[in-house]
Amino acid sequence: MILVDEYAALPALAGRPLPALRGEVLALTYDRTYRLTRALLDSGRGPLGIRGRFTRLVDELAPADRHVFLDLLADPDPALLLIVDPRPLTRTASGIQNNYSVSMLQAETLGAAVTYDWPIRFADAASTTPSVQQAADELGLDLATIPA
Amino acid sequence: MRDWLRSLAVLHPRTAEERARAEPLSDEGAEYLVRIASDGTLREVFAEMAASEPDLAG
Numbered sequence A: 001m002i003l004v005d006e007y008a009a010l011p012a013l014a015g016r017p018l019p020a021l022r023g024e025v026l027a028l029t030y031d032r033t034y035r036l037t038r039a040l041l042d043s044g045r046g047p048l049g050i051r052g053r054f055t056r057l058v059d060e061l062a063p064a065d066r067h068v069f070l071d072l073l074a075d076p077d078p079a080l081l082l083i084v085d086p087r088p089l090t091r092t093a094s095g096i097q098n099n100y101s102v103s104m105l106q107a108e109t110l111g112a113a114v115t116y117d118w119p120i121r122f123a124d125a126a127s128t129t130p131s132v133q134q135a136a137d138e139l140g141l142d143l144a145t146i147p148a
Numbered sequence B: 001m002r003d004w005l006r007s008l009a010v011l012h013p014r015t016a017e018e019r020a021r022a023e024p025l026s027d028e029g030a031e032y033l034v035r036i037a038s039d040g041t042l043r044e045v046f047a048e049m050a051a052s053e054p055d056l057a058g
Helices: A006-013 A030-040 A063-074 A087-097 A104-116 A130-139 B002-008 B016-021 B027-038 B041-052
Strands: A002-004 A026-029 A081-084 A120-122 A143-145
Touching (some): A002 A006, A002 A104, A006 A030, A006 A063, A006 A120, A006 B027, A006 B041, A026 A030, A026 A104, A030 A081, A030 B041, A063 B027, A087 A104, A104 A130, A130 A143, B027 B041
Parallel strands (some): A002 A026, A026 A081, A120 A143
């Protein structure tokens, strides 16, 4: 099991996993799943009569593909991608966020790696902020960036 | 609005058979998703999200 960021999970869900991850089962934390869902969910028109905030990504995806993708993300093939249950990680992520200057999203990823001894592979170098790198180093985590 | 929000909930995971029968992404859709993951487009949206919701940063 390999913990990944959305930049690695998205190609895998599209059936085109990154070369470094082919044949691996990937794990995506709840917060990252939530963030990716929001980025690609057509929010329609809300009560203020304006469209959702992130529709520029949605508009370029055919409605049928959007539906297929959101189903894949909500209920992925377990042989391909695991959505990590956040409940067992709540205290661990809280402890991390109380000790390192990281976001809840980052703390949850680090907490999953600490708890399950899973390596972390990010496909975007920006996912490894200095605080994430510091936490990974001090906690003895296997964190690396892979080519996209 | 409420009906739409209720329709988004995924209350019953699909069976393996249902998952196997599901329509696949089109080639164009798959290529688009791969592209936005690597060309900075998705990163820009996440940065916009994090500007107002810092716990989603990173």
